[in-house]
Amino acid sequence: MSTPHSTALRGISWFVRLANLLAALGTFWIFILMGLVVADVAGRNLFDMPLTGVAEFAGLSVAAIVFLQLGTGVYGGRMTRAGFLVDIIERVFPRVRLALEVLYMLVGCVIFALLAYVAWPELVQSWQSNEFYGVRGLYMIPGWPFRALVVIGAAMASLAYLLKVPVLLCRGLVEQEGRRDE
Numbered sequence: 019m020s021t022p023h024s025t026a027l028r029g030i031s032w033f034v035r036l037a038n039l040l041a042a043l044g045t046f047w048i049f050i051l052m053g054l055v056v057a058d059v060a061g062r063n064l065f066d067m068p069l070t071g072v073a074e075f076a077g078l079s080v081a082a083i084v085f086l087q088l089g090t091g092v093y094g095g096r097m098t099r100a101g102f103l104v105d106i107i108e109r110v111f112p113r114v115r116l117a118l119e120v121l122y123m124l125v126g127c128v129i130f131a132l133l134a135y136v137a138w139p140e141l142v143q144s145w146q147s148n149e150f151y152g153v154r155g156l157y158m159i160p161g162w163p164f165r166a167l168v169v170i171g172a173a174m175a176s177l178a179y180l181l182k183v184p185v186l187l188c189r190g191l192v193e194q195e196g197r198r199d200e
Contacts, residue, residue, distance in 0.1 A: 081167075088174060120186055
């Protein structure tokens with residue numbers, strides 16, 4: 019038997035797979051970055067030959083990795099929030115929790131949509147101006163891929179918040195039916 023909750027989850031399985039893929043890419047990137055840092059430190063201390071550009075690449079990578087993992091973090095409910103306050107409110111006003119949860123999801127959706135909207139022109143400018151980081155002649159890292167990951171990650175986070183709303187509403191309906199049956 020299909021419940022509204024399972025139907026809502028089936029409809030967004032494509033998003034969950036995409037978010038998990040991006041998060042896995044971010045995790046893989048962390049391992050690559052760790053290897054580069056270890057090689058840089060070893061080269062610097064053992065052979066007096068550091069790897070050029072590792073510090074700049076690491077600095078750019080941190081934001082990219084965070085934004086790659088945002089979608090799955092939001093959808094998995096791992097974003098920081100004041101859950102204790104919602105729990106207190108639920109004890110006093112049991113039906114208010116669902117409204118607060120939905121409001122939280124909608125506000126998160128808007129915030130990350132605005133972030134993607136604001137970051138988009140910077141991505142376009144970076145692409146058009148052929149922006150690079152580094153030292154000309156030594157090493158150069160194109161800037162647009164990092165900016166693109168910020169836009170993609172913010173859009174994924176916004177969509178994750180939005181897609182959580184029907185899941186919450188379905189769960190709320192199931193919980194209300196369960197209370198009626200008691």
